[in-house]
Amino acid sequence: MPLESGQFSPQSAAPVVIVGAGQAGAEAALALRQGGFPGPVHLFGREAVSPYERPPLSKGFLLGTILEERLIFRSAAAYEAAGIRLVLGREVSQLDPANRRVVLNDGVAVDYAACILATGAEPRPLPVPGGGLPGILLLRSLEHARQLRAAIVPGLPVVVVGGGYLGLEVAASARKLGAEVTIIEAQPALLHRSASAITAEALASRHRAAGVRLLLGRQVARIEGSVRADGVTLAHGAFLPASLVLACIGAKPEVALAQAAGLACDDGIRVDAACRTAFPDLYAIGDCARQDDPRFGRPVRLESVQSATWQARCAAAAILGKALPTPRPAYFWSEQHDAKLQIAGLADPRMPCDDTLVGDPTGAFAVYRVQDGVLRTVEAVNRPRDFVRAHSLIGQRAVELPAA
Amino acid sequence: MPAIHFILADGTRRSLDAQEGWTVMEVAREAGVPGILAECGGGALCATCHVHLEPEWLPIAGGATETEDMLLELAPGRDGASRLSCQIVLTPALDGLTLRVPEEQAS
Numbered sequence: 047m048p049l050e051s052g053q054f055s056p057q058s059a060a061p062v063v064i065v066g067a068g069q070a071g072a073e074a075a076l077a078l079r080q081g082g083f084p085g086p087v088h089l090f091g092r093e094a095v096s097p098y099e100r101p102p103l104s105k106g107f108l109l110g111t112i113l114e115e116r117l118i119f120r121s122a123a124a125y126e127a128a129g130i131r132l133v134l135g136r137e138v139s140q141l142d143p144a145n146r147r148v149v150l151n152d153g154v155a156v157d158y159a160a161c162i163l164a165t166g167a168e169p170r171p172l173p174v175p176g177g178g179l180p181g182i183l184l185l186r187s188l189e190h191a192r193q194l195r196a197a198i199v200p201g202l203p204v205v206v207v208g209g210g211y212l213g214l215e216v217a218a219s220a221r222k223l224g225a226e227v228t229i230i231e232a233q234p235a236l237l238h239r240s241a242s243a244i245t246a247e248a249l250a251s252r253h254r255a256a257g258v259r260l261l262l263g264r265q266v267a268r269i270e271g272s273v274r275a276d277g278v279t280l281a282h283g284a285f286l287p288a289s290l291v292l293a294c295i296g297a298k299p300e301v302a303l304a305q306a307a308g309l310a311c312d313d314g315i316r317v318d319a320a321c322r323t324a325f326p327d328l329y330a331i332g333d334c335a336r337q338d339d340p341r342f343g344r345p346v347r348l349e350s351v352q353s354a355t356w357q358a359r360c361a362a363a364a365i366l367g368k369a370l371p372t373p374r375p376a377y378f379w380s381e382q383h384d385a386k387l388q389i390a391g392l393a394d395p396r397m398p399c400d401d402t403l404v405g406d407p408t409g410a411f412a413v414y415r416v417q418d419g420v421l422r423t424v425e426a427v428n429r430p431r432d433f434v435r436a437h438s439l440i441g442q443r444a445v446e447l448p449a450a
Numbered sequence: 451m452p453a454i455h456f457i458l459a460d461g462t463r464r465s466l467d468a469q470e471g472w473t474v475m476e477v478a479r480e481a482g483v484p485g486i487l488a489e490c491g492g493g494a495l496c497a498t499c500h501v502h503l504e505p506e507w508l509p510i511a512g513g514a515t516e517t518e519d520m521l522l523e524l525a526p527g528r529d530g531a532s533r534l535s536c537q538i539v540l541t542p543a544l545d546g547l548t549l550r551v552p553e554e555q556a557s
Contacts, residue, residue: 080484099491116476124482352489352496379495388495434520 060085060159061131062365063148065138065303067091069099070332070354071164072119075130077362085159087130090150094135095188096122101351103191104215105381108198109222117188141307143325160327160365163304163315164358167297167333167349172207176269181276182291185212194292200224202289205278207266209236211380213294214249217258218382227258228286230278234263239395242415245387245425248407252383299334299347312336314347320364321357329364331357342394352377375440377433384428390436391415391423404448405429414447421445452545456483457504459553468540474549475499475536485551492536494518499535500525504548511538511547526554 062078064071067089075089091097098117106112125132140149141161149155169184171177183194194216198204204220206213209231221227231238237246250260265281269291277287301311309323310316314336321329321337332354336347352374359371378389393399393415399422405411412432413425420443424436432448439445454477456464468477478486478499487498494517503511508531514522518537522528535549 076482076484101491116472118480120480120482124480128482351491355487355489377496379490379493381493386493386495430517430520434523437524 060146060157061088062086062160062162063138063156063158064089064162064164065141065148066164066166066300066332066334067093067097067132067134068164068166068332068354069097069119069351070166070358071162072097073355073358074162074164074331074362075125076128077359078365079128079130081362081366081368083362083366088156089125089130089132090136090138090148091132091134092137093187093189096120096125096132096134098188100186101379103188104185104212105219107191108195108216108219110195114188138303141303141328143307143309143323143328146327158327160329162321162358162361162365163323163328163330163334164332164354165300165303165334167299169293169297170295172266172269172291172293172295174266174268176271176275177293179269179271179275181271181274181288182269182293184293185216186297194290197290198223198225199289201226203228203287204290204292205230205286205288206292206294207278208294208296209233209238209260209262210240210294210296211237213292214253214382215380216292216294217253218256221253221256221258222383228261228288229253229258230261230264230266230280230286232263232265236260236262241389242399242401242413242425244401244403244407244411244413245427248411248427249382249385249387251408252385256383297333297349299336301334304330304334312345314345316345319360320370321361322364327365329361331361341392348376348392350376350378375437377437386428386430388426388430388433389423390426390433391421391440393417393422402447404432405450412448414445416445419443452540452542452547454540454544455546455548456501457548457550458483459485459551470540470542472540473536474501474538474540474547475534477540478535478551483551485553486535488536490536494521494534494537497521497524497534500528500552501533501535501549502529502552503531503533504550505531507544507547507549510543525552527552 102112137151138148139151204225206229267279267281270277275291299314304315315330333349336345339346376392380387399415402414410428415423426433451467489498490496
């Protein structure tokens with residue numbers, strides 16, 4: 047029986063179907079239950095493993111300080127106890143929004159009362175000759191991380207392509223494990239458009255001090271190797287031997303299912319403030335969703351745990367017909383070498399920032415970033431006080447900065 | 451195996467057998483205790499796994515560390531018995547640990 051958007055009748059046997067069992071999908075399932083949703087909830091995951099935490103994959107998991115069992119959010123028994131049907135190792139291959147139905151890859155059809163797409167994002171492969179050779183690793187899933195951990199060998203050369211957060215974190219971990227690490231970044235600086243120049247340079251110094259080689263403003267021409275990747279040739283001709291090449295050049299949202307169903311997708315599935323798509327009772331959350339963002343007056347797609355869990359709670363609230371949860375400032379974090387970076391807020395990458403440094407870039411420091419006179423974001427390295435304080439200051443004008 | 455007792459926002463109690471060496475946050479998350487969001491996964495980076503220790507447990511589990519104390523400023527309703535549950539590692543001494551999950555975090 048079709049239901050009005052935002053309402054659920056307990057008499058209906060149709061479930062909420064969640065496509066994708068990453069952090070967003072798992073959180074949505076739990077949020078529905080915790081919000082009192084009485085009907086069935088089906089959570090479909092492509093991977094064979096229960097929903098797990100991804101951020102440690104590039105850090106503690108690679109280093110061996112966080113074991114696999116600690117990444118799993120909750121036991122199968124906990125899903126069962128919450129009345130969530132967790133279906134792993136199966137893929138939803140078709141979406142029919144007009145008939146409120148999904149079809150699994152084995153042909154089984156499931157009619158839904160509401161459907162949440164939480165399909166995530168896929169790492170981009172290297173768009174160069176040899177970019178598909180074995181020995182080129184990606185990092186997104188636990189399986190990727192297992193392969194990566196097995197391939198990092200002390201003393202052997204690791205080439206990381208891409209100087210964004212993920213590449214930098216893996217580089218720091220691989221270096222700590224004793225590998226000879228080189229980062230190749232096409233832009234002249236690390237963290238292009240995703241951090242201030244001050245923070246990017248401070249992190250670059252830490253990588254260099256730890257023995258990581260940084261090749262900035264360099265393009266990869268091709269990956270060498272007959273059977274498997276054994277080196278990287280740069281655009282100006284230099285050759286770097288590599289026992290392992292890691293491609294960390296970003297991810298693209300997984301939108302094939304949505305697109306085939308006729309949804310508007312443009313760097314993500316377009317959703318409104320409640321994570322609703324253009325079709326009734328169909329939502330999208332997490333890395334695959336591009337949401338209207340009042341901060342910038344345009345839709346934004348964020349790959350962040352905080353955004354994913356917040357959107358999961360928004361979609362659950364919308365399905366339950368409840369008020370949306372209160373938005374809190376965005377935040378992000380990263381750990382590289384001795385630097386614990388915490389970022390509060392989000393600057394518009396299309397607009398220039400006035401950056402003010404407080405503290406010592408070689409030790410603990412914070413960068414206050416102002417756009418159009420408004421404090422947009424604070425980047426704090428080993429200065430949690432500034433990060434905490436930022437939460438109440440983001441969005442304000444004429445913010446008084448700490449003296450040192 | 452230490453037992454932990456959570457008093458939920460709605461007043462109900464939830465008792466769990468915990469594994470030594472795990473944090474209270476991990477135990478809560480594993481079992482799906484509502485109100486322990488733990489967005490950052492336990493790195494003392496956010497404040498979404500805030501709990502209040504029952505007063506008798508404060509001297510045994512100890513108070514918040516300096517970093518934890520700063521982050522707790524982000525937690526609504528924090529008080530002298532507030533801790534981030536990701537920073538409490540379970541030991542045999544904490545068998546019977548009782549804590550309250552704040553209401554604000556549950557919504």
